[in-house]
Amino acid sequence: MTEVGNKVVVVGAGLMGHGIAHAFASAGHRVTLVDIDAAAxxxxxxxIDEIIAGGIKLGKVTLEAGEATRAALSTSTALAASAEGADLxxxxxxxxxxxxxxxxxxxxPALPAHAIIGTNTSALSVTEIAGACADPARVVGMHFxxxxxxxxxxxxxxxxxxxPETLARARAYGEAVGKAVIAVNDSPGLTTSRMSAMLGNEAMWMLSEGVASAEDIDTALRLGFNHPMGPLELGDLTGWDTRLKVLQYLHGVLGDKFRPCPLILKMVKAGRIGRKAGAGVYRYDEEGRKIAGSGLKGSYL
Ligand SMILES: NC(=O)c1ccc[n+]([C@@H]2O[C@H](COP(=O)([O-])OP(=O)(O)OC[C@H]3O[C@@H](n4cnc5c(N)ncnc54)[C@H](O)[C@@H]3O)[C@@H](O)[C@H]2O)c1
Incomplete structure (x- = not known):
């Protein structure tokens, strides 16, 4: 088994950072969560408290385990000082x-020589990011x-x-926090973002062409393919502004099959970017719940 060290530093305490810090702390690692923004x-x-409380409520986490997770976590705004002594x-x-x-x-320069660096980028080049380090061999994408x-x-x-050593250690860390691990070569959109962008774009083309209503396109994928969410619902959750950026990037590097559907551009210009704005393909109430029957009906070109 590949040996992994216990001290983990997570840089960026946003949507993903808190989740990653929780995953490592609850698996018994000592974690320092770092951000430039103390409020973040x-x-x-x-x-993290909410995740722990949710686990306790469901009976999946004991009170003691919840406490141990909290005790394993510290926070800091001092980036280089936090990196000293880190294993990952x-x-x-x-x-x-x-x-x-x-x-x-x-x-x-602050990390020990044996430490490895994971970047959680969704779409940027890991090869390019690794260029910032004296030894790019220790950098790997870790996309949660x-x-x-x-x-x-x-x-x-x-x-x-x-x-190969960095990859093996990243895999061991992933398995230690209970993830199913796959490895892909550095390429635009990886497997997941590339596939998801294609699916969401194609669903938008179908909507524009009047092939079916938004509800029926989403139902087709949910019930026909057992997807937990339809591609239009997922685009509303991700945000069509973010989706558009990914599609424009993939269009530039992978060609015409990723040309963004004009309806996405139109929706972004109109501020109808998804759930976070109260409206995307669907409309949402004040609690962020989808309003039944609110989906776009078709033929929007
Ligand atoms: N949101 C997703 O669903 C998702 C999924 C997988 C991967 N990702 C990737 O994860 C990364 C973070 O995304 P997110 O959604 O958590 O973003 P976010 O905007 O919620 O959080 C980013 C955090 O980084 C902090 N930050 C910015 N500059 C910093 C610096 N110099 N030093 C320390 N902290 C700094 C910000 O203050 C903020 O708290 C991105 O690379 C994103 O592509 C996001």
Whole structure:
């Protein structure tokens, strides 16, 4: 079995960072969660408490285990100091290349020589991110899914320079936190984002062409293929603004099959970007619940 160290640093305490920090702390690692924004750290602690409380309520977590998870976690705004003595550092800050490069440039000299670095980027090149480190062999993509405590998959991304040892250790860390681990080569959109972008775009083309209503397209995928959500519902959850950025990027690097459906551009221009805005393909009430029968009906070109 591959040996992994116990000290984990998670950089970025947003939607993904708090989930990743919780996953490692509840599996018995010592975790420091780092963010430039102290308010984000407070919010993340609250979210982790909610996950623990939810587990206790469902009888999946004991009170003692919940306490142990809390005790294993600390937070900090001091990036380089937190990296000292770490065995694994996971970068999960804002999805902007300059932000990720700056973080890695700062932590790389502070980390012990044996430490490995995982980046949770959804779409950026791991090879390019690794270029910020003196030894890019220690960098690997560790793509977790939201919400981390419920989603089983960990997609490891092998950059051009990632060493087999780094990959093996990242796999062992993933398995230690109970994930099913796959490995893919560094390529645009990996497997998951590329497939999901294609499916969501195609569903939008069908809606535009008047092939079927939004509800019927989503029902087709949910009941015909056992997908837990339809592609239009999922696009509303992810946000069509984010979806559009991914599609534009994939269109640029992989060609015409990823040309964004004009209806997505129209919706983004209109601010109808999904659940977070109260309306996307569907409309949502104040609690964020989908309003029955509110889906777009078709022929929107
Ligand atoms: N949201 C998803 O469903 C999802 C799924 C898989 C992967 N990802 C990836 O995870 C990463 C984070 O996404 P998110 O949705 O959690 O974003 P988010 O906006 O919720 O959180 C990002 C956090 O990074 C912090 N940050 C920014 N610059 C920093 C710096 N220099 N040092 C320390 N902290 C810094 C911000 O203050 C913020 O708290 C991105 O790379 C994203 O592509 C997101």
């Amino acid at each position: 750290l407070e919010k993340a602690k609250g979210k 550092l996971i970068e999960t800050a804002t999805e902007l290349l300059p932000v990720k490069l700056d973080i890695l440039r700062e932590v790389d 899914f939201n919400p981390v405590h419920k989603m089983k998959l960990l997609e490891l991304v092998v950059g051009l320079a990632t060493s």
